Amino acid sequence: MKILLVAATYQEIEPFIKKYAPKFNTDELIEIDNHQIKIMITGVGMVSTAYALGKILALETFDLALNVGIAGSFYRNIKLGQLVEVREDILSELGAEDDEEFISLEELEMGNVEFRASEKIILREGFRKVTAITVNTVHGNEDSIVQIRERVNPTIETMEGAAFFYACEEAQVEALQIRSISNYVEKRNRENWNLGLAVKNLNDWLINSLKYI
């Protein structure tokens, strides 16, 4: 299978790159068992993700695009360092304010804001399946966290996932998204993040289990 492995930053998949592509360059095709894997680092956020994906998917075909990275969880029953599989991802900020109310782009009949993972490619791991939102501004304020929980009730949030699914849907490429929880969505406190554990667990999975897809 030809797989496009997509991460926002080099650091999130550094252990995997150091093991399989120590002289990492973006054109390299890595061979792991029966797979050929191309790595793409998009930069943080929806705009850079959509641009990077749009560019490569216009030129090359892939059997699967796999978006990996860290994420924040709205739920404390998901442990820091736990891997989750995003099945549905929502562009929760795309719409209009109507005084106290929010009207989504979908309700405005101007486009889709919900994107789904591939139904065809099923991972053997029993990762918790979650609904994500994709945001430009990481939630870090108690009032805005209450509001988004009431309006959407997402399980996790990232800054890229829905843009990734959107680009893959447009290019008709099967897409999966695996995230490792680095922090809880709460009033901003970077000291509570466990980036090291999240990156380690994500990369242990990539190194040991990518071959089983």
Ligand SMILES: O=C(O)c1cccc(C(=O)CC[C@H]2O[C@@H](n3cnc4c(=O)[nH]cnc43)[C@H](O)[C@@H]2O)c1
């Ligand atoms: O220090 C900050 O306040 C801050 C603001 C914006 C971005 C960051 C990052 O560290 C990049 C986040 C990176 O990881 C994903 N991520 C991880 N946790 C969250 C979250 O709670 N909410 C949204 N995204 C998150 C995200 O996909 C980025 O790629 C720090």
